[in-house]
Amino acid sequence: MQIAKDTVVQFKYIITDLDGVELENNRDDEAVAYLHGHSNMMPGVSAALEGKAVGDRFSVELEPAQTYGEIQPDAEQRIPMKHLQDAQGTKKWKAGMTAVVNTDNGQREVTVVKVGKFMVTVNLNHPMAGKTLNFDLEVVDVRQATSEEIEHGHAHGAGGHHH
Ligand SMILES: [Zn+2]
Incomplete structure (x- = not known):
């Protein structure tokens, strides 16, 4: 199954800066889960994952506006x-x-x-705001969202909302 609107995606990530310094990863943690196409994932990451499938692993360089935003003065x-x-x-x-x-x-x-x-x-600026970042992304699960998830606008279960 390919990642498209109303699928629930789970992925692993490694974020590095343009010097190759690793800033954050979830290698040893639970994969991140989100409901695709509902604006609850950073736009750059969401766009990069569109059309991908389980097992796909790739790198993408993203501008601040597509991830954690530009640095705001007076924050x-x-x-x-x-x-x-x-x-x-x-x-x-x-x-x-x-x-x-x-x-x-x-x-x-x-x-x-x-x-x-x-x-x-x-x-209040996110520590990674204002940086162009490299995202190494690996898709570990893609499934059809339930009608309840679509109604709530977020993923349930592993890596998602528990309520
Ligand atoms: Zn919910």
């Missing part, structure tokens, strides 16, 4: 430290660390700029 904000979530499990915040915050638009990855006693200044 610094002071927030209560307790609102920061830490993927690495450390309790001590330092400038340069990345954190996750919950916003009205879902979870967002931010970079810590300055740490106070109770408040932290964060930069």
Whole structure:
């Protein structure tokens, strides 16, 4: 089955910058699952996967506008430290660390700029914003979405929404 609108796709990825430095991957984690054609995947990745099938593995170079966006100026904000979530499990915040915050638009990855006693200044730009990136993508599963998934606009089950 080929990736098309209303299919649920699972894929593995390795993101590298243009110097070949690896920035992120899900090699040892669960594959990412998403409902294709419903604008809930980065547009560049979604377009690259269109028409691909299980077992396809390829690389594609994507501009910031197609992935994490351009760097926005004035994106610094002071927030209560307790609102920061830490993927690495450390309790001590330092400038340069990345954190996750919950916003009205879902979870967002931010970079810590300055740490106070109770408040932290964060930069809301995604750590990979403004970078042209290379995506190594491998399709591990493609299936027809259920009518419930299409109605919800997202994938259920492994790698998708659980609710
Ligand atoms: Zn749902």
